Amino acid sequence: MNTLKQLQSGVLKGAVSLKLSEGLSHFPPEIFELADTLETLDLSGNKLNALPPDFGRLKKLKILFCSDNQFTVLPAVLADCPLLDIVGFKANIIEMVPAASLNPNLRWLILTNNRVMALPAQIGNCSRMQKLMLAGNLLSELPRELSQCSNLALLRISANRLNKLPQWLLSMPRLSWLAFSGNLFNEKPAVQPIALVDWSHLELKHVLGEGASGIISKATWNNGGERKDVAIKIFKGAVTSDGLPDDEMNACITAGSHPGLVQVIGQISAHPARKKGLVMELIPSNFFNLGNPPSFESCTRDVFKQGMSLTATQVHKIAATIASVAAQLHSKGIMHADLYAHNTLINDEGTTLFGDFGAACFYNRAYTPTANALERLEVSAYGYLLDDLLGLCNDAKSDKDLIRLARLRDECLATEVLLRPGFEYINDQLQ
Missing domain, CATH: 1.10.510.10 (Transferase(Phosphotransferase) domain 1)
Structure with a gap:
């Protein structure tokens, strides 16, 4: 993490990467002093709602992150950076994606958790696009022109308002990772009930890991006097880049028993914060x-x-x-x-x-x-x-x-x- 003070003092001259998160409400013009070298710019976690009209001066910029800001429109000036390869505007309040903002050089675009209602047909001009993250928006359809992105391999469209899954998606030659849960066309599965594990019977030990959807911890389960070490996953309850936590939990339960799957023991009940969670077998430490x-x-x-x-x-x-x-x-x-x-x-x-x-x-x-x-x-x-x-x-x-x-x-x-x-x-x- 860098500081605005460092940037303004000139000590970052020649930097290839810059990350600023200080509640900024305006784009610091001193960033342009790095135009000859800057390749990665991360302005996530600020209060920005616009980029300067001469943003294209950053001719060497390849990666731009502006997540957790206050943009309502994807900036058209993104198209002015000839080498721009990866763009992330996760968790803003973006409603519009102008055709002019879609830099045809893009390979990876992240618009997760915004308010985007439509994508322009010009997205089909992004022939290099491999990864497109659109979960948690208000999309009711996808432009057919997206099918022209023949290099698209990963697409996230979960938690939108799609009435149907576009059939042309299913013939795209390189599409291999497609997530689409939480749309209007989705059928809710009849999930078989599993054993309930009362929260009061679990003793938390320490965190084992954290992902986008939840936190996994080691715990001891007091099961009628028998104590057993287990793993528990508490879901955060928010839309992730992949989809909805409820769908993840239902899939874990419905998947059933298999030697190649982590065994689900039960579903947590009576959590003090009313969060949902699962109790699972503890994975041996040699994995x-x-x-x-x-x-x-x-x-x-x-x-x-x-x-x-x-x-x-x-x-x-x-x-x-x-x-x-x-x-x-x-x-x-x-x-x-x-x-x-x-x-x-x-x-x-x-x-x-x-x-x-x-x-x-x-x-x-x-x-x-x-x-x-x-x-x-x-x-x-x-x-x-x-x-x-x-x-x-x-x-x-x-x-x-x-x-x-x-x-x-x-x-x-x-x-x-x-x-x-x-x-x-x-x-x-x-x-």
Whole structure:
């Protein structure tokens, strides 16, 4: 974090990155003194509602974040920065997205949690677009021209007002991570009741982790005199970049029991702040994340620790487990929508646990054309996971099983959506 005082004193001259969050109500003109070097500008957490008309002077700017401000219109001056690649205006009060604001160079656009009612047709000119985050707005339809964005791989449209899921989305060649829960067309699933765990029977220990939708903590559960260490997830209750917490909780419950899923024990009742939550089996401490979330550079593809490698046995066990889990989810009409290595936990033996249902969506399996297409969008995400796994194994080009796995990867990544195999077939091939 930098300070305005540092900027004004000149000590930041030559900076490539600048982050200011000091309740600013106006764009500091001193930022232009960094125009020859500045590539990343983060002005999140201020009170800004406009950018200066000469904003395009920042000719080297690649990344701009203006989340948690007071913008009501996406600024048209964004189009004046020729190298602008990533733009984030999460949690403003944006109602309008002018055609002029859509810089055709954009690869990643974040408009989560605003009041956007419509997108202009000119979004189809953003041919580089790979990632588009629109959850938590007021969209009643998507422009058909979005289908021209043939590189679009991840789309979040949860918690809007869409009356139907556009069918043209289901034939986009690279779309692999699609979240759409919380719209008018969504069917509410009949979630089977599970055991209730009274909050007073839980003793919180410490926080294990925090995500967009909730906080996971270690706790001890006093179950009729028997004490058991568990994990609990308390949902925050707000719209996330992926969707609604209620949908996540319902998906976790409906997913059912599987060796590759973290087992849900029960649903928390009588929380003092009336928050919703789940009690889950505690993941053994020897499990670790297979991958890390995408970087700015990789955009939609996970990144991995330097020097990480997997054996052929580990690759096969991970691939087989995820295929089996995905087959079970889709048999229940659940699209995970975030099938990634960073949501996959493994141990040294390759035993695998798959989680994070924050983007999960329910769909009607009975409507075969849409159901088949939605499943095969997720199959594409699985294909990218296979590609990552094979890239981490030195034996990928010599091991016969992994050579077959590479052929399966190619089938999963076919640009013609309905030519991809379903998860039941994939599971049969790997078990």
